[in-house]
Amino acid sequence: MLTHHSIKFPMSNPKKAFFPGSFDPFTKGHEDIVLRALALFDEVIIGIGQNSSKSRYFPLVKMEEYIRKTFEGKPVSVVTYQNLTANVAHEYGAKFIIRGLRNTTDFEYENSISQVNRHIHNELETVFLITSPHLAPISSTIIRDLHRYGSPVDQYLPYTLD
Helix, strand or coil: CEEECCEEECCCCCCEEEEEECCCCCCHHHHHHHHHHCCCCCEEEEEEECCCCCCCCCCHHHHHHHHHHHCCCCCEEEEEECCCHHHHHHHCCCCEEEEEECCHHHHHHHHHHHHHHHHHCCCCEEEEEECCHHHCCCCHHHHHHHHHCCCCCHHHCCCCCC
């Protein structure tokens, strides 16, 4: 609801954004993208994609729980999916897909995917957010490797691993 001089206007068409990824794990870099997206959109739906040909390092159910707790009280929901990202975003009524970019390699990859997503559902717009500089070196792959070999990783995560 929007309020102006004690008159309440219902939000007839809230802007929803879909933020897809494997999030194995969900990092402070991902959190930063979601928080910044909330300044642009009324709601962010975080979609944890399940790839049947890949096995996860961190259990999906636990990651979903960690992400939900991270954004408790904010207009953020978490879903899991096994489908094309464009189809899932469309299914949830999102008109925007959020992607974080750390470097030019990310851009080249994400640009191609955004073109295909737009071809599948032409109302979908991909919004690229540049990673905050202090978070750019963080990647899920690096965090998995650190954790796998016994190094502490909590400084890179917006939650504490059980």
